[in-house]
Amino acid sequence: MVQLYQVAVRSRLLLGTARYPSPAVLAAAVQAARAEVVTVSLRRESGGERSGQAFWSLVRELGVRVLPNTAGCHSVKEALTTAHMAREVFGTTWIKLEVIGEDDTLQPDVFGLTEAARLLCAEGFEVFPYTTEDLVVAERLLAAGCRVLMPWGAPIGSGRGLNNLFGLRALRAHFPEVPLIIDAGLGVPSHAAQALELGFDAVLVNTAVAQARDPVQMAAAFALAVEAGAAARLAGPIEPRDMAAPSTPLIGTAFRG
């Protein structure tokens, strides 16, 4: 189980809801992923089209918990206003806090992020900050009141996997008790398995599933990978070594001596 503030979730795969070929495929993917938490957002609504209303009905029918994000926000002010709007619409104090600092990489503005996190935590929000693997920033976010961290694996939508293994391992080692969710940049299920093997508590995946040729099958594949990685972590992986170590016993080898 992963403890996300007051809620313990069984599934270690959180799923984004954007960029699917259709609402039906999204719904099937959420089920195939066995996801208990999905991310959602807020966008301008047209009174005529009301596309957001249909989407919200769909998500409610899925019976999953929603984690609203502040995607697209580039300042503390924008993020705070979006968080307040999300809390009202979605009826949750959970907020995946994104404050973007650089458009090519969508790298978090960690200065704005820590400030926004401090203000939102003080207001009673349960903040899931989208951050880098930086240890000092992580420390500041925890001091601000965050109880979950969401470090990036790689830039959003890049599919590159865990870009900075050293940094991510250090983050895991420094904060052994903090729920850590790898958010962004995963491309294939083996990336997710690797994250869980390293001891991360969960992963959040969107583009890798939504843009796959068969999103439903890919969602199922990620679910298996996450289970495999978590089981491997519990089983205790061996340490890598530089030299070979024969796995077949040498005693009694034929043709020797």
Added chain:
Amino acid sequence: MKIIVNGAVHETAAAELSGVLGELGFGEAVVSTAVNGEFVPASVRAHTALAAGDRVEVLAPMQGG
């Protein structure tokens, strides 16, 4: 008066935010609102007076990652 709703100019006869939402057909839709970058809770929309040039945001649930 002219106000800006979701980035587009809107000529409104309403004096309060709730009236503008009615004009635009939001009715009972699940939306959240902000005026000039400040969140306006649903409970105070009827008492939120607007002035010419105000920037209104009307947001709804949308897909997100």
